[in-house]
Amino acid sequence: MTRKIALWSLWAGFIAYILWLAPPLHLEDTIILLKNIFTLNWAEVNPVVLSLFSLIGSCLFIYSAVLFIDGRMQWIPFWPFALAAVTSGVLGLLPYLAFREPNQEFSGQKDAFLQFVDSRFFGVAVSLMTIGLFAYALIWGDWPNYWQYFWGDRFLNGMSLAFCLFCLLFPTVLGDDMARRGFNNPLIFWAVALVPLFGPLAYLCLRPSLPENTRVVNNRESTVRSIY
Template sequence: MTRKLGLWLLWAGFIAYILFLAPPLHLEETLTLLKNIFTLQWSNINPVILSLFSLVGIWLLIYSGLLFIDGRTQWIPFWPFALASVGSGVLGLIPYLAFREPNQEFSGRKDAFLQLLDSRFFGIVLSLSTIVLLFYALSFGDWKDFVQQFQSDRFIHGMSLAFCLFWFLFPTVLADDMGRRGWNNPQVFWAVAIFPLIGSLAYLCLRPPLQASSREEWLAANR
């Protein structure tokens, strides 16, 4: 109950902060930025901001690598919240984290989609993409401009804070995923949890594969 209450308070508090305390929203500039991103006119965008926008997408894929599996054993599936997160980022994710119950079990077989999310290939692709994005931002980005936009633009401000919240919330689902794989190691848990983004990507690359049960075992478990 305490965990759920904390998540709902965080969700409501973040919304209230963005609406009432964050810098003003420059709607026309925000729409132009999004248009340039989705039409691949990236030369008009500060590489730091473009990389940050992309890394929020990486975070959503990292969570997908855990929560589509987790949703198999929850009373509510993850996919509606995954769709909501595409448009609203962490605001679409937190309600699922609040609704779900702690569960370290998995039953049934992995379909092709879950096999992809469970594969080390998935983690490696995300890790390589992240390395490219970080290199692009660090090498070519205008960090002074980013700081200025963080302080004056609600969209950039909120997106930056959302990135931090993705990291902060990852431990809430990490322990269950480790438990499903029989990898209950406190040292690994804290190593993954402490290092922003890199720890989560390393976990996807190194975690043992999830063991699916046979059809007979799955039917027995769901009678």
């Protein structure tokens, strides 16, 4: 219950921040920025901003590699929240994290999509894309310009903070995913949890494949469920 309250509070607090505390929204500039991104007119976009926008997509891929599997065993599937997150970022993801119950089980067969997001190829591909985006921003980005807009523009400020939340929230689902794979190693958990973004990427590349037709259950949780 404490976890749910914290997640719902974070969701509501982030919305309140964007509406009332964030820098002003420069709608015309935001529309021009998005138009340049979606029409591939990237020469007109600061590489830092373009990379940040794309890294939100990397974060969605990271969560997809865990939560589509998790959603198979939840009372509510992940895919509606994944679609919401495509347009609203972390605001679309947080409700799923709040609604879901801790679950360290998986049963049945993986379909083709689950096999893909569970594959090492998927983890490596997302990692290479993310590393490339970081290199692009670090080498060619105009960082003074980015910080100027971070403090003065609501869209860029909110997008930057959303990216930070994506990175910080991954440990809330990491433990269950590790347990489903029989990969209960506290040292690995903390190594992944304490290295934002790149820790989860390394985990996706190295984690054992999810077993099929098995149920990996935490003994303590199994006992609690049997009581209720």
